[in-house]
Structures are given as C-alpha cells and as structure tokens.
Amino acid sequence: MKSASPPNFDQSAFRQALSQFATGVTVITTRAASGQLIGITASSFNSVSLSPPLVLWSLATRSASMPVFRANSHYVINVLSSTQLDLCKRFATVKGDRFEGVSHAAGDTGMPVLDGALAWFECHNRSRYDEGDHVIFVGEVERCGVHENAADMLPLVFQNGLFHGLKPL
Numbered sequence: 001m002k003s004a005s006p007p008n009f010d011q012s013a014f015r016q017a018l019s020q021f022a023t024g025v026t027v028i029t030t031r032a033a034s035g036q037l038i039g040i041t042a043s044s045f046n047s048v049s050l051s052p053p054l055v056l057w058s059l060a061t062r063s064a065s066m067p068v069f070r071a072n073s074h075y076v077i078n079v080l081s082s083t084q085l086d087l088c089k090r091f092a093t094v095k096g097d098r099f100e101g102v103s104h105a106a107g108d109t110g111m112p113v114l115d116g117a118l119a120w121f122e123c124h125n126r127s128r129y130d131e132g133d134h135v136i137f138v139g140e141v142e143r144c145g146v147h148e149n150a151a152d153m154l155p156l157v158f159q160n161g162l163f164h165g166l167k168p169l
Contacts, residue, residue, distance in 0.1 A: 022159035041092035053141040078117040082154040082165030
C-alpha cells in the first residue's frame with residue numbers, strides 16, 4: 001500500500017476548510033473513579049453502525065479529561081439543542097466543577113444524562129484508537145433516548161466558528 005503524500009497546506013488552511021463542515025454539538029459525560037462528574041463539549045460525534053449500534057467521537061490527547069475517558073467503561077453522549085448554548089460553553093471553558101447548577105440524572109450505569117438534551121446515548125467504551133493528536137472513541141450504545149419535544153426543537157450546530165440552530169429547508 002502506498003503511503004500518504006505530505007500535505008500541501010498549513011494547519012491554518014486545514015482548520016479553515018474543516019470549519020466549513022457543520023457539526024452538531026454534544027457534551028460527553030462520565031464519572032471518575034473518585035465519583036467526580038466529568039464532562040466536555042465535543043463536536044466530533046458520528047454514527048458508525050446500526051448493528052451493533054456504534055457511535056464515535058474524538059478527544060485531544062492533551063485533554064485533562066483523557067485519563068478518565070480512556071479508563072472508564074461507560075460514558076454518555078448528550079446531543080445539545082439550540083437552547084443549550086450556555087451548557088456548550090460551560091463544558092468547553094469552565095474550570096472546576098462544570099456540573100455545579102447543571103440539572104442531570106444518572107443513567108442506568110450511573111453516568112450523567114443532561115436534562116433537556118435533544119437526544120442522549122449511553123455507551124460502553126468499546127474501542128479507543130490513537131490517531132494523530134486525538135484519540136477516537138467508539139461507543140457501543142446500550143441505551144438511547146430523545147427529548148419528548150424533539151420534534152419542536154432545533155439542534156445546536158457549529159460551523160465556521162459560529163453556533164447556529166438549524167431550520168428545515
């Protein structure tokens with residue numbers, strides 16, 4: 001197999017091209033062995049397979065949360081609605097207890113499911129792949145749900161450095 005050619009662009013051009021792809025916004029949550037709740041904002045979420053039900057997301061190797069997510073058996077992917085921009089920013093930037101004042105409930109495995117999420121996926125931490133400066137996590141979905149008013153809600157979307165709410169065409 002022939003290897004890849006070196007890129008003909010710099011990191012800035014790559015980021016700009018990637019930013020044109022609109023992605024949904026999620027908060028990935030878990031619980032550390034100490035009991036501390038951990039959560040991070042991620043837009044790198046995608047479906048993989050219907051049978052078995054698999055999804056993926058990625059996390060920077062330098063993330064302070066990496067050891068917990070790498071070691072844990074379970075996590076929850078919470079898909080945010082356009083009304084949850086505050087949660088997106090909180091889990092992306094707040095230092096300290098990101099869960100302070102955040103309404104949530106424990107899923108069947110004890111991992112936090114955020115109240116008001118458009119959808120959620122409770123996952124077994126099936127596989128992890130070290131690729132470049134990120135780790136790709138493949139989760140086997142054990143349980144999932146959709147907000148009871150999902151039909152009337154808009155997803156939170158990130159594109160070209162801005163947040164949006166999608167409306168049907």
